[in-house]
Amino acid sequence: MAGGAAEPEPELRASQRFPDSAPSRAPGLGSLRGLREREFGRLAGTVYLDHAGATLFPQSQLTSFTEDLMENVYGNPHSQNITSKLTQDTVEQVRYRILAHFHTTPEDYSVVFTSGSTAALRLVAEAFPWESPGPGSGGSHFCYLTDNHTSVVGMRKVAAAMNVISIPIRPEDIWTVEEQGTVDCDPDCQLPHLFCYPAQSNFSGTRYPLSWIEEVRSGQRRPVSVPGKWFILLDAASYVSTSPLDLSAHQADFVPISFYKIFGLPTGLGALLVNNRVAPLLRKSYFGGGTAAAYLAGEDFYIPRSSVVERFEDGTISYLDVVALKHGFDALERLTGSMENIQQHTFMLAQYTHTALSSLSYPNGAPVVQIYSDSDFSSPDVQGPIINFNVLDDSGNIIGYSQVEKMASLYNIQLRTGCFCNTGACQRHLGLSNEMVKKHLQAGHVCGDDVDLIDGQPTGSVRISFGYMSTLEDAQAFLRFIKATCLRLPGGQPVPQACDNEAGDESLSPQKGAGPDPGVCNGSHLAASTVGLHLPLSVATNTQSTASEKAAGILRGNFGPHVVTNLYLYPIKSCAAFEVTVWPVGNQGLLYDRSWMVVNHNGICLSQKQEPRLCLIQPFIDLQQKVMVIKAKGMEPIEVPLEEDNGQAQICQSRVCMDRVNTYDCGEKISSWLSKFFGRPCHLIKQSSNFQRSAKKKPEKDLSPGTTATLSLVNKAQYLLVNTASAMELQQQLHASDNNGKEEVLPMKDLISRFRANIITNGTKAFEEEEWQELSIGSFHFSLPIYQVVGPCHRCQMICIDQQTGQRNQDVFQQLSESRKRKVNFGIYLMHESLDLSSPCVLSVGSEVHPVLKE
Known part of the structure; x- marks a missing residue:
C-alpha cells in the first residue's frame, strides 16, 4: 500500500521495531501485503483510515x-x-x-x-420496564455516560414520555458506594434503572472498564444514589469492530451491535x-x-x-x-485467525501513529497537533485503534477540520471529521460549553456540516481509525501527509499519492497515469470562441462604459476601473472551460454553462475530485450548427445536439448538491465515447429544458420579493467572478514560498484556470471583490438589484488540479489556506433574477464592471 519511495524521516523509520502482527501471518495468506493484494485490491492508491465509521469487506x-x-x-x-x-x-x-x-x-x-445498533437502542428504550414516579417512589432513572453515541442519548426522549428522569454522567463522576455514602434502600427494592455506557468511545477510542457491568449491578458503583435495581446496557458497536467481547465474563443485560x-x-x-x-x-x-x-x-x-x-x-x-x-x-x-489478533494488530498501528504524531513539532517548538484522549495508548485494554485530534498552526491556532479533510483527499487519504455523533465527548475534549454549542447553531452550524471554526473556536475535530487490513505503510502515509502539509515539503514537490508500482512495492509516490504528459494540452482547451476574438488576460480594453446611476460615483480614489478581461463557460460540469469574448445570457446564467454532466453507471455525478481527467475533456459550442463538439487527446471528436430531440428523450432523476434535477441521457454514442476515455461505464446527461432548479437563498439574501433565481447544474450560483489582482497576489505568495523564488512561477492563466470562474476582471486591489454588495457589467442591466453578490466561494481541493494535465499539487490550496486564515475563499458568487429575454442579452470581454460596496 502507501509508503515512501524516499528514505523515511527518523520518526517514521519504524519498520525495524514494528513487528509483524498476527493478522499478517494468517494461515494460507502469508504476509499482510498478500492479503491486501488478494482481498482489497480496490484500495490501491487509497489510504483508508475510517474503519470506526465502516470497515471494509474482503473480496x-x-x-x-x-x-x-x-x-x-x-x-x-x-x-x-x-x-x-x-x-x-x-x-x-x-x-x-x-x-x-x-x-x-x-x-x-x-x-x-x-x-x-441505533434500532436496537430504540428497542430497549421502548421496551424497558420503566416505572413512573408515584407515591413513595421516585420512579426509574435513565443514566448515560456523556461519552455516548447520539443514539444512546436519544433514548432519553422515550424515557421522558414515561416521566422517567434522565441523568447524564461524566466519565469522571462514576463513583463507588464508599465514596457516595450508604444508600438507604430496602434490599428487596426492585425499582428498575438503566445505565448505558460505551465499551469504546467512538470519539476518542477510550475503552471503559467492562468490570463496570458487574460493579454497577452489584452496587459497588452507582451512577446515582437511588434505591432500586440497576440494569446495564453496554454499547459495543465501536468496540467489537476490532476486539473480542466475552459475554460469559461480562454479562451486560443489553448489547447493541452493527x-x-x-x-x-x-x-x-x-x-x-x-x-x-x-x-x-x-x-x-x-x-x-x-x-x-x-x-x-x-x-x-x-x-x-x-x-x-x-x-x-x-x-x-x-x-x-x-x-x-x-x-x-x-x-x-x-x-485473521481471531479477534485477539485483530485487536493486537490495530492497537499497535494506533500506538505507533500516536507516538509519531505526538512528537511532531514546528521549528519554534510548537506542537503540530492537539490529540484528544483519556489514555496514554499503553494497552488495548484502555485504548482502541482510534486517534482524534486537531491540527494546529505554529502559533497554536486550530486549523479547521474541513481544511484538513480537503488536504487529506489530495493525498487519497480517507478520514473522518466533525463530532462523530458524540456531542458529549466533543464538548468535553474541545472545551465547548452548552452556550457555545447553542451559539454555533445560531451561527448556522449543524451536525455533519463543514463549518469547522466559529470565532476561532473549533466545532469538531479529525479522526483516524484502523482495521485489520490496515498496514504500517498506511500509518506512515498519513504521517507524511501531516508533515508535508504542516511543515511543507521543499521545492513545491507534487502531492505524494498512495499507489502500488509495477514491482509491487508499497510506496508513497507522485500520482502517475492521471493524464497525458505535462504540456500536451498547453492550454489549448481554453479555445477561442466562434462568437468573437480571443483577448488575452493582459488586455483590459474599455469598450463599454455605461453604468447604472446607483453604481455611478460609488467607487473613487484607490479602486479605479474594473473591466471584464475573460469570459468562460463550462458546458459539461467539471470538464474543460470554453473561452468566449461575447456570449448570450439566459435566466440560468451564461447560455449552456453547466448544462451537461458526466455520471457513472449508477447515475452519480462525477467531478474532478473523483476523476481529475475530466478536465481533459474539451467541449466547444457551435451556436449556428446547434451542436456541442467534444474533444480529447487520443479520441475522435464527437458531436452532441444542444437540445433534446423534440422532447422525446426519456427523463431521469439526478442530484446536484443535494438538489433533485430532471435530466435526460444524451445517448449510447457519447456514452461509449466517454466510457472508452475513462475506462469505465459513463453517461452524459443534460438538464431538461422544462425543469427549473431554484437557488437556495437565506432570507437576507433574497433578490427581491416574489422572485426566484434559477440554476443550471452549477453548485451554488449562476456566476463565479475572480479578480485578477487577487490571483496576482496569490501568485506572488506561491513564488515567494517556492524554494525562495528560484523555481518557475506558476503562469497566471494556469493559476486562474484552476478556479473555474465565469467572469475574470482586472482590479487594483487584491480581494476587494469580497467587499462588493452588487454590481453591473457594461450595458447589461437587470431589474433591481443588478448582479447581487451572494457570498464568497469556499474552495475545495479541486483548485489543486492542473487544468491542463489533470495532475494534482497541493501548493495552491495550502498557500491560499495559510494566507487567508484557513478559510480558503477565492472569488465571489453572483446571481440575478429572471430576465426579460424579449431582446438579446449578452456579456462581453471589455465591458466595464461597476461595483457597489457593502454598507
Whole structure:
C-alpha cells in the first residue's frame, strides 16, 4: 500500500521495531501485503483510515456470499415450504454463530435482529420496564455516560414520555458506594434503572472498564444514589469492530451491535443481544407480522409469541443479509485467525501513529497537533485503534477540520471529521460549553456540516481509525501527509499519492497515469470562441462604459476601473472551460454553462475530485450548427445536439448538491465515447429544458420579493467572478514560498484556470471583490438589484488540479489556506433574477464592471 519511495524521516523509520502482527501471518495468506493484494485490491492508491465509521469487506466474502445466493433458493422464513425451511435453519445457525463469537450460548443470551445498533437502542428504550414516579417512589432513572453515541442519548426522549428522569454522567463522576455514602434502600427494592455506557468511545477510542457491568449491578458503583435495581446496557458497536467481547465474563443485560462495523458487509443489519434473565421484563406495545401467536382484527385481543426473539422481530427480517453474516464470520476467521489478533494488530498501528504524531513539532517548538484522549495508548485494554485530534498552526491556532479533510483527499487519504455523533465527548475534549454549542447553531452550524471554526473556536475535530487490513505503510502515509502539509515539503514537490508500482512495492509516490504528459494540452482547451476574438488576460480594453446611476460615483480614489478581461463557460460540469469574448445570457446564467454532466453507471455525478481527467475533456459550442463538439487527446471528436430531440428523450432523476434535477441521457454514442476515455461505464446527461432548479437563498439574501433565481447544474450560483489582482497576489505568495523564488512561477492563466470562474476582471486591489454588495457589467442591466453578490466561494481541493494535465499539487490550496486564515475563499458568487429575454442579452470581454460596496 502507501509508503515512501524516499528514505523515511527518523520518526517514521519504524519498520525495524514494528513487528509483524498476527493478522499478517494468517494461515494460507502469508504476509499482510498478500492479503491486501488478494482481498482489497480496490484500495490501491487509497489510504483508508475510517474503519470506526465502516470497515471494509474482503473480496472472498463477497464472492462466497454471491455464490451462495446463486446456488440456493432462500424463501421468506415465515412460510413453511422447503425454501423457507432453508432460510429458517440458516438464520438460526447464524444466531448460534453470533453467540459463539461473543463467547456465550442460547441459554444465556438471545439475538434479536434489527436494522442496526441505533434500532436496537430504540428497542430497549421502548421496551424497558420503566416505572413512573408515584407515591413513595421516585420512579426509574435513565443514566448515560456523556461519552455516548447520539443514539444512546436519544433514548432519553422515550424515557421522558414515561416521566422517567434522565441523568447524564461524566466519565469522571462514576463513583463507588464508599465514596457516595450508604444508600438507604430496602434490599428487596426492585425499582428498575438503566445505565448505558460505551465499551469504546467512538470519539476518542477510550475503552471503559467492562468490570463496570458487574460493579454497577452489584452496587459497588452507582451512577446515582437511588434505591432500586440497576440494569446495564453496554454499547459495543465501536468496540467489537476490532476486539473480542466475552459475554460469559461480562454479562451486560443489553448489547447493541452493527455488523458492518465488524465485517463491512452487510450494511443495514444489526442486533440486540438480550440477557435471557431480563427478557421476560421487556414490554411491547406494537406488534408486527410474525410476532403474534394470535390476535383479532376486530377486537383488542393479542397474544405474543413466547420467545423474546419472536416477540421483537417485527415483520420479515432481512434474511439475505443474515445469510451474508455467515460468510462474514468465515472470512474474518480465515483471514485473521481471531479477534485477539485483530485487536493486537490495530492497537499497535494506533500506538505507533500516536507516538509519531505526538512528537511532531514546528521549528519554534510548537506542537503540530492537539490529540484528544483519556489514555496514554499503553494497552488495548484502555485504548482502541482510534486517534482524534486537531491540527494546529505554529502559533497554536486550530486549523479547521474541513481544511484538513480537503488536504487529506489530495493525498487519497480517507478520514473522518466533525463530532462523530458524540456531542458529549466533543464538548468535553474541545472545551465547548452548552452556550457555545447553542451559539454555533445560531451561527448556522449543524451536525455533519463543514463549518469547522466559529470565532476561532473549533466545532469538531479529525479522526483516524484502523482495521485489520490496515498496514504500517498506511500509518506512515498519513504521517507524511501531516508533515508535508504542516511543515511543507521543499521545492513545491507534487502531492505524494498512495499507489502500488509495477514491482509491487508499497510506496508513497507522485500520482502517475492521471493524464497525458505535462504540456500536451498547453492550454489549448481554453479555445477561442466562434462568437468573437480571443483577448488575452493582459488586455483590459474599455469598450463599454455605461453604468447604472446607483453604481455611478460609488467607487473613487484607490479602486479605479474594473473591466471584464475573460469570459468562460463550462458546458459539461467539471470538464474543460470554453473561452468566449461575447456570449448570450439566459435566466440560468451564461447560455449552456453547466448544462451537461458526466455520471457513472449508477447515475452519480462525477467531478474532478473523483476523476481529475475530466478536465481533459474539451467541449466547444457551435451556436449556428446547434451542436456541442467534444474533444480529447487520443479520441475522435464527437458531436452532441444542444437540445433534446423534440422532447422525446426519456427523463431521469439526478442530484446536484443535494438538489433533485430532471435530466435526460444524451445517448449510447457519447456514452461509449466517454466510457472508452475513462475506462469505465459513463453517461452524459443534460438538464431538461422544462425543469427549473431554484437557488437556495437565506432570507437576507433574497433578490427581491416574489422572485426566484434559477440554476443550471452549477453548485451554488449562476456566476463565479475572480479578480485578477487577487490571483496576482496569490501568485506572488506561491513564488515567494517556492524554494525562495528560484523555481518557475506558476503562469497566471494556469493559476486562474484552476478556479473555474465565469467572469475574470482586472482590479487594483487584491480581494476587494469580497467587499462588493452588487454590481453591473457594461450595458447589461437587470431589474433591481443588478448582479447581487451572494457570498464568497469556499474552495475545495479541486483548485489543486492542473487544468491542463489533470495532475494534482497541493501548493495552491495550502498557500491560499495559510494566507487567508484557513478559510480558503477565492472569488465571489453572483446571481440575478429572471430576465426579460424579449431582446438579446449578452456579456462581453471589455465591458466595464461597476461595483457597489457593502454598507
